[in-house]
Amino acid sequence: MKIVMENVRKELEGQTILKDVNVTIDQPGIYAVLGPNGAGKTTIMHLLSGLAKWSSGSVTINGENPFDNRAILDQISFIQESDNFKPTLKVNQLIQQVQAFYPNFDEAFVHHLLKTFQLPLTKKLSQLSKGMTSALNMSIGLASRAPLTIFDEPYIGMDATARKQLYAEIIEDYVNHPRIILFSTHFIEETEDIFEYALIVQEGTVRLFSSLEDLGERAIKVTGPIEEIQTLAIEEHQKLAYNEFMSEAQLNLYVDDSTFEPPRSCQVKPLHLQEFFIDYTAKKGRA
Numbered sequence: 001m002k003i004v005m006e007n008v009r010k011e012l013e014g015q016t017i018l019k020d021v022n023v024t025i026d027q028p029g030i031y032a033v034l035g036p037n038g039a040g041k042t043t044i045m046h047l048l049s050g051l052a053k054w055s056s057g058s059v060t061i062n063g064e065n066p067f068d069n070r071a072i073l074d075q076i077s078f079i080q081e082s083d084n085f086k087p088t089l090k091v092n093q094l095i096q097q098v099q100a101f102y103p104n105f106d107e108a109f110v111h112h113l114l115k116t117f118q119l120p121l122t123k124k125l126s127q128l129s130k131g132m133t134s135a136l137n138m139s140i141g142l143a144s145r146a147p148l149t150i151f152d153e154p155y156i157g158m159d160a161t162a163r164k165q166l167y168a169e170i171i172e173d174y175v176n177h178p179r180i181i182l183f184s185t186h187f188i189e190e191t192e193d194i195f196e197y198a199l200i201v202q203e204g205t206v207r208l209f210s211s212l213e214d215l216g217e218r219a220i221k222v223t224g225p226i227e228e229i230q231t232l233a234i235e236e237h238q239k240l241a242y243n244e245f246m247s248e249a250q251l252n253l254y255v256d257d258s259t260f261e262p263p264r265s266c267q268v269k270p271l272h273l274q275e276f277f278i279d280y281t282a283k284k285g286r287a
């Protein structure tokens, strides 16, 4: 599976929603799609799942234009926050329909997930609670095993225990069946461990695309005596945040070079994804 977005621009009602979106994804992985509200995450996911058309540039999935393209739709599973399936269907009817559509659908796995989330087979979708609906949507999306699986903030209403179970199921299923899973979330802290890559979308464009391994080396916090921190030769664009407390200072950085060496009197630790995200998106206009 290979996703290529080149110079993608999307206009809607005279507004520019996306501009200069350039990204290639060709490795299996669980990708965090992060960004402030209104950044363009859902719009990008709609383009990739064939639900919307872009204004200029190109979007291809395995070399094909995904827009309304029946030939590749069974390769893509898109689960959004709500309105995924017809509310008059019963859970077991929905499973039959989806199973007929997705060639890799795993029936035993979906039943395992329904049991895990205590979802009743014979209830209509309209009779499920918000959290149950999300758990069902996620179960269907995961069991579809589509080579491109897209989850757009899919856990609305799911309680903390159910979300924890969900993350464990995603990881286990991904390990056994690697594929491209895009997952947009605002719950960065609790999801960080499931991701291998992060895309940060801001102001209609993909500002950053990185493996978390690389980010772990480049996104760092340096703490030490104020006078030592202040004398560090840091390029302005690498600085994310600076704070002082008593005689100590903390400098959050996104360094270009993993050979960056702070003085011995300073401590270096990787930034958590959420910390990095907050600092990085607060600092606009960076390359």
Ligand SMILES: Nc1ncnc2c1ncn2[C@@H]1O[C@H](COP(=O)(O)OP(=O)(O)OP(=O)(O)O)[C@@H](O)[C@H]1O
Residues within 6 Å of the ligand: 012, 013, 015, 017, 035, 036, 037, 038, 039, 040, 041, 042, 043, 044
């Ligand atoms: N149908 C529409 N008509 C006009 N503008 C729209 C429409 N849908 C979305 N937009 C605008 O496009 C921009 C991007 O929206 P999008 O839903 O992609 O953001 P998002 O990153 O998913 O946000 P959130 O995190 O809040 O879900 C926003 O400014 C939004 O107002």
